[in-house]
Amino acid sequence: MADPEKQEGAGPLGRMQGFVAFLSAVVGVVAAIQAVGSKADADRSAQAAEESKHxxxxxxxxxxxxxxxxxxxxxxxxxxxxxxxxxxxxxxxxxxxxxxxxxxxxxxxxxxxxxxxxxxxxxxxxxxxxxxxxxxxxxxxxxxxxVGSLANDSAAAATSKESTKPVSPNDSPTSLRDYRVVVFYCQAPDQKIVGVQRQAAERLVQEMRAIGASSALQMTWDIKELPEVLNASPGYGIRTNQIRFNPAEGEEAPSVALKSLLEGSNTLKSGNVQLERQIVRKQTPNYLSVFLCGLST
Structure with a gap:
C-alpha cells in the first residue's frame, strides 16, 4: 500500500502549490483582459484623434x-x-x-x-x-x-433611369398638381437656332396650357431665356433638351410624369424630341425646369 504522505497533492504543501497555481492562472486571465481593454481604449483614442484631424x-x-x-x-x-x-x-x-x-x-x-x-x-x-x-x-x-446656379449641379447631375413608354398628355399623373413649369430656351450666337428654340418653347407652353389635364391639375407654365453669359460659364454648357429635378424634394415622380406629358405633345412629337432627366441640388418646391437647348434648324 502506498504512503499517503507521498501521494501528489495529498499533504498541506501540495494543496498550497495547487492554490498558488490557481491564483497564477487567475492573474494571467485578468492581465489578458486588461490588455484587451487597453488595446480597445487605444483604438478608440486613435479613431477619435483621426476624426478630430478630419x-x-x-x-x-x-x-x-x-x-x-x-x-x-x-x-x-x-x-x-x-x-x-x-x-x-x-x-x-x-x-x-x-x-x-x-x-x-x-x-x-x-x-x-x-x-x-x-x-x-x-x-x-x-x-x-x-x-x-x-x-x-x-x-x-x-x-x-x-433657378439658382447650375454650376454646382454638375457633380450631382446624372441621367436617371426612365420609362420610354409614351403617355398621352390627358393621362398626366396627379403628382404634377400645383406645379409650376418653366420652359427655357438658350441664347446662342446663331440667331436662327435661338429662333427655333424660342418658337418651340412658345408652341409647347401654348399647347400645355390648352390641355385639360394641365387645367385640372392647376399647373402653371412660363417661358424664359437662359442667357449665354451664364450658359457659357463653367458648370453650365446646357446644349441638350432636358428636365431638371431634385429627388430630395420628392420630384422623381413629377419629373417622370412631366417627361411623358411633354414628349406626348404635338410640339415635341413632330420633331421626335426626347428629354433627358438631370438631377440637381437646388431646392425649388413645386417647380420644374425644362431646357430646350438641343434643337437645331
Missing amino acids: ELDRRANDRADRDTNAKYDAIAYEAVVKVLEIDRSKTAGTVAEKRERAVMALVAATASEPMKVALFDVVSTGNNVTPAVKEDATKAANFLRE
Whole structure:
C-alpha cells in the first residue's frame, strides 16, 4: 500500500502549490483582459484623434474656400466698378460693349452666386451701360434668383433611369398638381437656332396650357431665356433638351410624369424630341425646369 504522505497533492504543501497555481492562472486571465481593454481604449483614442484631424482639415478647407470666394468676389466687383466708369464720350460704343460683356463673363465665371446676382443687378441699372447688355444682365440676375446656379449641379447631375413608354398628355399623373413649369430656351450666337428654340418653347407652353389635364391639375407654365453669359460659364454648357429635378424634394415622380406629358405633345412629337432627366441640388418646391437647348434648324 502506498504512503499517503507521498501521494501528489495529498499533504498541506501540495494543496498550497495547487492554490498558488490557481491564483497564477487567475492573474494571467485578468492581465489578458486588461490588455484587451487597453488595446480597445487605444483604438478608440486613435479613431477619435483621426476624426478630430478630419474635422480640423474640413474647417481649414472651408476657410480656404471662403477666402478664395471673397478674393474672386472682390476681383469681379472691381471689374464692374471700372466698366461702369467708362467715359462714353471717349470710347466707341462697340468697344464699350465688348468691355461690358467681358466683365459680365468674368462675373459669371468667378463670383459666388449671391455676388453674381448683386453685380448683374448693378450692371442692369448702370446709366452708361449698353441697353443690350443691361437686358442680358437683368435676365441673368432673374435666372439666378429663380433657378439658382447650375454650376454646382454638375457633380450631382446624372441621367436617371426612365420609362420610354409614351403617355398621352390627358393621362398626366396627379403628382404634377400645383406645379409650376418653366420652359427655357438658350441664347446662342446663331440667331436662327435661338429662333427655333424660342418658337418651340412658345408652341409647347401654348399647347400645355390648352390641355385639360394641365387645367385640372392647376399647373402653371412660363417661358424664359437662359442667357449665354451664364450658359457659357463653367458648370453650365446646357446644349441638350432636358428636365431638371431634385429627388430630395420628392420630384422623381413629377419629373417622370412631366417627361411623358411633354414628349406626348404635338410640339415635341413632330420633331421626335426626347428629354433627358438631370438631377440637381437646388431646392425649388413645386417647380420644374425644362431646357430646350438641343434643337437645331
